[in-house]
Amino acid sequence: MTAPSEPPPASSTKGKPGIIEQAKDWIDYRMPIFTFMEHELNEYPTPKNLNYWWNFGSLAGIVLVIMIVTGIVLAMNYTPHVDHAFDSVERIMRDVNYGWLIRYVHMNGASMFFLVVYIHIFRGLYFGSYKPPRELLWWLGIVILLLMMMTSFMGYVLPWGQMSFWGATVITNLFSAIPLIGDAIVTWLWGGFSVGNPTLQRFFSLHYLLPFVIIGVVFLHLWALHTHGSNNPLGIDRKSAKDSIPFHPYYTIKDLYGLGVFLIFYMGIVFFAPNALGEAENYVPANPLLTPLEIVPEWYLLPYYAILRSVPDIAIPFTGIVLMEAKLAGVIAMFGSILILFALPWLDWSPVRSARFRPITKQLFWIFVVVCVVLGWVGANKPEGWPLIIGRIGTAYYFAYFLVLMPLLAKFEKTRPLPESISEPVLRDRGESGE
Amino acid sequence: MSQTAEGTAPQGPAGDDSQTRRDFLTLATVTVGAAGAGLAVWPLIDTWNPAADTLALSSVELDIKAIEPGQRITVKWRGKPVFVDRRTPERIKQARADDGAKMPDPQADKDRVKKAEWLVLVGICTHLGCVPLGQKTGQPRGDYGGWFCPCHGSHYDVSGRIRKGPAPNNLEVPEYSFLNETTLRIG
Numbered sequence: 136m137t138a139p140s141e142p143p144p145a146s147s148t149k150g151k152p153g154i155i156e157q158a159k160d161w162i163d164y165r166m167p168i169f170t171f172m173e174h175e176l177n178e179y180p181t182p183k184n185l186n187y188w189w190n191f192g193s194l195a196g197i198v199l200v201i202m203i204v205t206g207i208v209l210a211m212n213y214t215p216h217v218d219h220a221f222d223s224v225e226r227i228m229r230d231v232n233y234g235w236l237i238r239y240v241h242m243n244g245a246s247m248f249f250l251v252v253y254i255h256i257f258r259g260l261y262f263g264s265y266k267p268p269r270e271l272l273w274w275l276g277i278v279i280l281l282l283m284m285m286t287s288f289m290g291y292v293l294p295w296g297q298m299s300f301w302g303a304t305v306i307t308n309l310f311s312a313i314p315l316i317g318d319a320i321v322t323w324l325w326g327g328f329s330v331g332n333p334t335l336q337r338f339f340s341l342h343y344l345l346p347f348v349i350i351g352v353v354f355l356h357l358w359a360l361h362t363h364g365s366n367n368p369l370g371i372d373r374k375s376a377k378d379s380i381p382f383h384p385y386y387t388i389k390d391l392y393g394l395g396v397f398l399i400f401y402m403g404i405v406f407f408a409p410n411a412l413g414e415a416e417n418y419v420p421a422n423p424l425l426t427p428l429e430i431v432p433e434w435y436l437l438p439y440y441a442i443l444r445s446v447p448d449i450a451i452p453f454t455g456i457v458l459m460e461a462k463l464a465g466v467i468a469m470f471g472s473i474l475i476l477f478a479l480p481w482l483d484w485s486p487v488r489s490a491r492f493r494p495i496t497k498q499l500f501w502i503f504v505v506v507c508v509v510l511g512w513v514g515a516n517k518p519e520g521w522p523l524i525i526g527r528i529g530t531a532y533y534f535a536y537f538l539v540l541m542p543l544l545a546k547f548e549k550t551r552p553l554p555e556s557i558s559e560p561v562l563r564d565r566g567e568s569g570e
Numbered sequence: 571m572s573q574t575a576e577g578t579a580p581q582g583p584a585g586d587d588s589q590t591r592r593d594f595l596t597l598a599t600v601t602v603g604a605a606g607a608g609l610a611v612w613p614l615i616d617t618w619n620p621a622a623d624t625l626a627l628s629s630v631e632l633d634i635k636a637i638e639p640g641q642r643i644t645v646k647w648r649g650k651p652v653f654v655d656r657r658t659p660e661r662i663k664q665a666r667a668d669d670g671a672k673m674p675d676p677q678a679d680k681d682r683v684k685k686a687e688w689l690v691l692v693g694i695c696t697h698l699g700c701v702p703l704g705q706k707t708g709q710p711r712g713d714y715g716g717w718f719c720p721c722h723g724s725h726y727d728v729s730g731r732i733r734k735g736p737a738p739n740n741l742e743v744p745e746y747s748f749l750n751e752t753t754l755r756i757g
Binding site: 204205208211212226229230231232233234236237 | 614618
């Protein structure tokens with residue numbers, strides 16, 4: 136967003152500038168959009184040691200675009216009414232040209248979006264990308280995650296199958312746990328006394344709106360990113376121009392290569408296992424009088440669902456006095472499991488960003504990853520027997536990791552020495568003394 | 571390319587635009603990418619074409635037993651009005667007599683019908699898409715006894731041919747067939 140400091144450059148290069156060149160200069164002098172694009176997409180200096188874990192941000196952006204494009208086309212053929220929603224989706228699947236393909240791309244795109252975003256978040260956790268000066272960048276990312284969850288939940292309601300209906304019922308009922316005004320809030324969310332047509336129509340409207348809100352927050356996320364540039368696997372600041380390379384062509388090529396690999400995986404699911412990640416029950420039309428035997432959310436929400444169901448009544452031991460019922464405590468824990476991420480930059484105040492130089496952090500991080508996956512498994516099972524016990528242990532570790540282990544590590548962990556610069560370890564390993 | 575060519579295969583002299591292996595790879599990659607993008611975009615575009623259920627409704631069958639000579643009826647086909655006119659012998663004679671008259675879109679009456687008695691037309695003015703009058707008794711039928719479009723004053727004759735006014739073409743004859751003596755199938 137630099138202002139132009141001089142009038143359009145004279146034709147200093149060989150020969151006269153072409154008509155396109157002149158048009159670019161004319162526009163750029165009045166609104167420096169080409170300078171901006173050149174600055175932020177072409178020459179944008181990027182750490183030269185980024186590994187493939189840094190591909191997932193751009194992948195998330197591309198999946199967002201795929202979701203919006205396919206979603207707009209689906210909306211042209213979808214009817215948000217309880218009497219027509221299910222049939223209109225079936226019509227998309229059977230009658231609309233390529234409707235099956237576009238719906239499968241959209242449906243599995245939600246899973247792919249969460250997959251790449253979760254990897255993106257774990258990468259940020261591992262390499263300390265939430266630490267100064269990137270706290271706002273991290274916060275904006277969490278806002279995007281929350282918006283994604285709302286959007287995906289509402290999108291899942293639209294086909295108006297059994298899982299749509301009962302998922303909507305269960306999730307909206309979470310708000311009934313709020314003391315005093317809970318029931319009033321739930322009625323307000325429904326626009327009636329149960330999940331019904333008003334609910335479906337407002338969910339459709341918001342499902343269309345929120346992705347564009349996400350785009351807005353993504354721009355803020357990128358603005359914050361480009362202010363200080365990407366973190367890197369070493370987690371140290373760049374010291375000289377030698378530590379950077381221009382974004383184009385180096386990372387455009389690397390991102391495109393990663394995109395190719397990702398699309399093979401994504402389209403593999405779309406074409407060969409399009410319903411593997413979904414619930415067969417959702418191909419049964421919604422029936423408000425019959426709850427399915429088991430209600431499970433989509434896989435990407437399972438860990439939170441596990442936390443919700445793992446929390447027992449909060450009571451004073453041996454007295455039987457219940458301070459907080461399990462219902463409310465579970466809801467607080469579930470929302471808290473995401474909101475706690477906002478506090479991360481202050482829970483982990485160690486100046487060393489990358490877990491590569493934090494031997495204990497590294498181990499506890501991988502345990503945390505495993506715990507998240509296990510919580511996902513717990514969420515897919517009934518909360519009794521082993522799943523319940525494992526779910527409680529996992530929930531305890533989830534919160535202890537942030538609230539106890541991180542502050543302790545920040546204070547007591549003995550970190551390994553950081554390299555002098557980004558270039559230094561590379562040159563040292565090769566036994567070279569610079570260029 | 572020159573700034574990224576460091577350490578690659580031998581280049582031509584500085585400033586030489588001769589093609590290199592890298593140029594070939596770039597061109598090949600961009601071509602494959604563009605083809606892939608085109609293939610990916612086509613399904614999105616094709617969703618706007620009529621869906622299978624729309625196409626399944628693209629023909630209608632009509633019982634013509636009850637239509638009297640001289641009676642005109644309108645049926646809906648693909649969302650458009652279709653005029654079915656059971657012509658009297660006088661009208662047929664009049665239509666055939668006019669075959670040689672001067673008109674913007676000359677066509678013989680026998681080429682516009684399968685059975686002289688039954689004239690089947692898409693009831694949409696070829697000017698700007700209004701529905702011409704003349705189907706009901708009492709409606710103006712224009713100067714030639716066929717149909718009259720009230721939007722911009724096009725006159726069609728008893729064979730549905732444009733005779734006067736801004737419309738460029740005769741009223742369209744849809745695809746139709748007689749399944750038997752009493753059943754007409756349009757589409």
